[in-house]
Amino acid sequence: MIVPMIVEGCRRRLPYRGLAIVLFSLVMLGGCGSVQDVIKIGEEKADVFLPAEQLVMKGMDEYNDGKYFLALEYFNEILDRYPFSPEAPLAELKAADSSYQMERYAEALVLYEEFEERHPTNEAIPYVMYQKGMCSYRGIDRVDRDTSGAVAAIQAFEELLRAYPDSPYTEEAQARIRAASEFLVNHEFFVVQYYLRAKKYDQAKVRLNYILAVYPDAKIAPQAQELLTLIEEGNPPRSGFASWFIDLSLPDWMPFVGNKDENTEQPGAASS
Structure with a gap:
């Protein structure tokens, strides 16, 4: 072994203090790779x-x-x-x-909630409430999967609009509410597709009526009405389902607000 040989040689030629310095240098250089690494760690x-x-x-x-x-x-x-x-x-x-x-959205949500609880009068609270909604919004997946992110995002944005209707985040929050709502409508329409494929037409009618009652202004509402009419007439589609149904992902929020940059101003936090 090289290190024992070096140490043995040092015993013969160096006093104990010098031997300690040699051992320390070997350990540090072997573990860190270079003197520069040691210095850098010290600075950090x-x-x-x-x-x-x-x-x-x-x-x-x-x-x-x-x-x-x-x-x-x-x-x-x-x-x-x-x-x-x-x-x-x-x-x-x-x-x-x-x-x-x-993209640690669950962790970020907890931290935003804690900030809001500790500093309820801070000037950054509208931003914090908006970011709470965004944490849930970023968790939205596809219409054939869990919709809890969309529901939570809508609730958070609506809370912001009630508390601060004139905040700088109002327009964007409204747009994202509409996008998340379209996502929920599309989820319901996806379930309709499942019932049609399974030839469960009564259940499909229930879902379509729900869409038209709860989301009458949704983009997919005319299609839902047309499909409901076909089922009620006893002529439901039995093939070509893909032509009836939309993309599975979250709709782009931008068309709901016009051409606006997605980056939202992030205010500083004054002392509460």
Whole structure:
């Protein structure tokens, strides 16, 4: 073995202090790869001992560069070491935003809810409520799968509209409500397709009547009415189902609001 030979040689030529230095150097260089790695780790560790003002600046720099994981570490460090500092509310908000940007929507939702509970009068609350809706909205999958994300998103956006009807997020929240509602309609229409394939026409009629009663303004309503009429006349489609039914994914929200950039302004969080 190379290391024992080196150590044995050192015993003959070096005092114990020198031997300790050699051993330390071998361990550090073997574990870290290079002296530069050791220095870099030391610099990163030193960052966490900065005051809250500098930590939040470093966190925001990382966030603005799209390095959300690193940003989250800085924000969490503020919350761990300076929970009552003036920077803490901003750190809470940006920790939630960092999780959201990393597509950790369930985690982000919890953090937004905690921020809202702790700082109910903060100026960022309309944004926080909008982001709560977006966490559920981003979880919407396909019409042939779970629809709970669409339901939760609609509820969250409606809560925002009731509490802050004139917020900067009103128009976009309304558009996403309509898109999520279309998704729910399409889910119901997908179930109709299942009943038609199974020749369960009574159940298909029930679903179609539900669509027309609850979503009379949906884009698919005319098609639903036409299909219902055919079933009531005893002439339901027995093939070519694909021509009746729509895409399985969430409808694009943009047509509901016009040409508008999807990026929503993210306000700072003042002290509550």
